[in-house]
Amino acid sequence: MVQGMEGYQFQNWALTYSSNPELYFQPTSIEEVRQILELARQRGKKVKVVGGGHSPSDIACTEDFMIRMDKMNKVLEVDKKKRQATVEAGIFLCDLNEELARHGLAMSNLGAVAEVAAAGVIGTGTHNTGIEHGILPTQVVALTLMTAGGEILKCSDSLNEEIFQAARLHLGSLGVILDLTIQCVPAFRLHELQFPSTLTEVLDNLDFHMKKSEYFRFLWFPHTENVRVIYQDRTDKPVQSTSSWFWGYAVGYHLLEFLLWVSTFLPRMVPWINQIFFSLLSSGRDERVDCSHRIFTYECLFKQHVQDWAVPMGKTKEALLQLKAWLENNQAVVAHFPVEVRFARGDNILLSPCFQKDSCYMNIIMYRPYGKEVPRDQYWAAYEEIMQNAGGRPHWAKAHSCTRKDFQRMYPGFQKFCSIREQLDPTGMFLNSYLEKVFF
Numbered sequence: 001m002v003q004g005m006e007g008y009q010f011q012n013w014a015l016t017y018s019s020n021p022e023l024y025f026q027p028t029s030i031e032e033v034r035q036i037l038e039l040a041r042q043r044g045k046k047v048k049v050v051g052g053g054h055s056p057s058d059i060a061c062t063e064d065f066m067i068r069m070d071k072m073n074k075v076l077e078v079d080k081k082k083r084q085a086t087v088e089a090g091i092f093l094c095d096l097n098e099e100l101a102r103h104g105l106a107m108s109n110l111g112a113v114a115e116v117a118a119a120g121v122i123g124t125g126t127h128n129t130g131i132e133h134g135i136l137p138t139q140v141v142a143l144t145l146m147t148a149g150g151e152i153l154k155c156s157d158s159l160n161e162e163i164f165q166a167a168r169l170h171l172g173s174l175g176v177i178l179d180l181t182i183q184c185v186p187a188f189r190l191h192e193l194q195f196p197s198t199l200t201e202v203l204d205n206l207d208f209h210m211k212k213s214e215y216f217r218f219l220w221f222p223h224t225e226n227v228r229v230i231y232q233d234r235t236d237k238p239v240q241s242t243s244s245w246f247w248g249y250a251v252g253y254h255l256l257e258f259l260l261w262v263s264t265f266l267p268r269m270v271p272w273i274n275q276i277f278f279s280l281l282s283s284g285r286d287e288r289v290d291c292s293h294r295i296f297t298y299e300c301l302f303k304q305h306v307q308d309w310a311v312p313m314g315k316t317k318e319a320l321l322q323l324k325a326w327l328e329n330n331q332a333v334v335a336h337f338p339v340e341v342r343f344a345r346g347d348n349i350l351l352s353p354c355f356q357k358d359s360c361y362m363n364i365i366m367y368r369p370y371g372k373e374v375p376r377d378q379y380w381a382a383y384e385e386i387m388q389n390a391g392g393r394p395h396w397a398k399a400h401s402c403t404r405k406d407f408q409r410m411y412p413g414f415q416k417f418c419s420i421r422e423q424l425d426p427t428g429m430f431l432n433s434y435l436e437k438v439f440f
């Protein structure tokens, strides 16, 4: 019989949310997962599965039973002909990337971090950039789910198709994902080119940049016109890297954290910090070549609060200029750099922020230097209002103040998702306080 541990404290990566589950489980088999759900049913407990715990919200928190799938982390099958890999749900992408490389395969796109679990990443709709590329759940072609009642459902485009369209972005609300099959591509190298520009130039030439580079994104330094453009494109060139410990870590990490901490006493320093760090680190031209997953993932620095909404592609310029104007008109409010702007292709996943819309994600950030909270409420509220007015939808993993009535308006398939959830989990075993705000 599987044993649960008492006294475990869960904390998310940013140390912004925590919970004390009554029992903490690390199952090693499907049978053990089934036993945990049975125990939860007998005792009337809620269950939350956690992946890498990276979500910057309380989406993975629970006070009842917590399951971490890190011992169900194997690659089950690699179909070289179809270029598909079937993996247990708890595998971390950093391990999967290495394993795929051994088979000459890779994921076609990845988010910024790889210490996250396959089922966790799709659970919140993790995305990167590239207008020809969907969010990460679009790479999933099949998955297996254990429902609250212990039933095992195989889902794909041809099997339980409606559940599949919901479960590819599941919010941890439909059951325990046991395994998933990922459509991979032949392993590839990326050439990254970074160069400086201005917000006006980039927004006036968005189509050009998007056509110019397969994985185009840009970083805007608020309170300035400065932009760092990042192109990433397939290449056969040999691996080449020019990273510098001094500029990358001594200045780009430690000096920045120290200055942001000082700025908590002198907020007016923030525009100056944004300008100086652009000049020091981002005003030149940099290039590197490496295998795709080493280029896709990048240093996210220290603990932080983030918001990341997707707006319809056509609203990109208007929404960003409104944010810039709002900051100019509210000079007492400061915004850390960068505002990261990325793009994703529309899809047909019921709760995808890109549902039926090619979209632009705009991620805003406020760091917590040495763990210290920095005021952000006004900035957060203004950003959210601009995103709402632009027809945006929030990233499910990150901060937002939306509730059911907002999601009903935003998502044509919201009611359908709710019906599927109620059918698979009639007693609400997989709910927590985050999900109650979404569904009730």
Ligand SMILES: Cc1cc2nc3c(=O)[nH]c(=O)nc-3n(C[C@H](O)[C@H](O)[C@H](O)COP(=O)(O)OP(=O)(O)OC[C@H]3O[C@@H](n4cnc5c(N)ncnc54)[C@H](O)[C@@H]3O)c2cc1C
Residues within 6 Å of the ligand: 013, 014, 048, 049, 050, 051, 052, 053, 054, 055, 056, 059, 060, 069, 089, 090, 110, 111, 112, 113, 115, 116, 117, 118, 119, 120, 121, 122, 123, 124, 125, 126, 127, 128, 171, 172, 173, 175, 176, 177, 178, 300, 395, 397
């Ligand atoms: C430093 C950093 C960088 C990031 N970069 C990006 C980025 O570039 N792009 C982006 O879109 N997001 C980004 N994120 C957000 C991150 O990708 C998401 O929060 C993602 O969901 C984290 O995966 P995880 O494995 O940690 O999931 P968790 O946070 O552990 O869980 C996420 C959800 O999945 C559920 N879940 C996990 N495993 C299972 C399972 N087996 N069965 C059922 N439910 C399950 C959980 O209950 C929860 O609802 C970043 C976050 C951080 C902290």
